[in-house]
Amino acid sequence: MNHTKEKVVQAVLFLTACISIISVLLICFFLFTSGIPAILEIGVGDFLFGRVWRPANHLFGIFPMIIGSLYVTLGALVTGVPSGILTAVFMAYFCPEKIYRPLKAAINLMAGIPSVVYGFFGLVVLVPFVRTHIGGFGMGVLTASVLLGLMILPTIISVSEAAIRAVPRSYYEGGLALGASHERSVFFAVLPAAKRGVLAAVILGIGRAIGETMAVIMVAGNQAIIPTSLTSGVRTLTTNIVMEMGYSSGLHREALIGTAVVLFIFVLLINISFSLLHKGEE
Helix, strand or coil, X not given: CHHHHHHHHHHHHHHHHHHHHHHHHHHHHHHHXXXXXXXXXXXXXXXXXXXXXXXXXXXXXXXXHHHHHHHHHHHHHHHXXXXXXXXXXXHHHHCXXXXXXXXXXXXXXXXXXXXXXXXXXXXXXXXXXHHHHCXXXXXXXXXXXXXXXXXXXXXXXXHHHHHHHHCCHHHHHHHHHCCCCHHHHHHHHHHHHCHHHHHHHHHHHHHHHHHCCHHHHHHCECCCCCCCCCCCCECCHHHHHHHHHCCCCCHHHHHHHHHHHHHHHHHHHHHHHHHHHHHHCX
């Protein structure tokens, strides 16, 4: 009887794994069969490095959107990664027990807030602040970067904290035994030992930032130009797809699917880079 149950559970787990793999393959099939012909028709160079996106004139250059996505993602990492990792260290080794649970609940709540709510917060709070104290119209690279930095915090904090807590206690105790202070033992013994998990948190944060759409639409300015400053308006790959997919047709629609192909390749390269780094450290 137990053997039969094990077989049934094994079959169910195998089926769910196959469903996941098949779903990914179907998505890849749809993207590449619909997007690559459009990229070839437009021209790979004109599509990837063209600086003008004007579908009405059959100009489909996505280079400004590629640069915009890179700028916004990099800005999100600059604003979100240091504070996220330091918060994770605080929660694992410095946080008093009285405030740990409320703080953990608040971080979990941040992870569950819808993107449109973050976008509304950015529109009401961040945009006027940037407009008043920094300059420009308030909607641009800086605002989108700060907002995305806030949005990736829950992912980075949760994964980094789990990685830090997974480090054997002997690392910390060994640092104390050698005469290091509490802070030095944490930052120079425990944190380096957790670098794989912390790197995984950063990779997940990059994936969240580069794939975010709704919040970015509300605060980025959505100008299909290469940004020249932190206050310049910007349009990312994801926002370009969402803004125009509803009324596109023909080559325009296929070019948007081609944009999704480029975005998919970016995410794939990020994951491959993480895998190579992980293997290189083994």
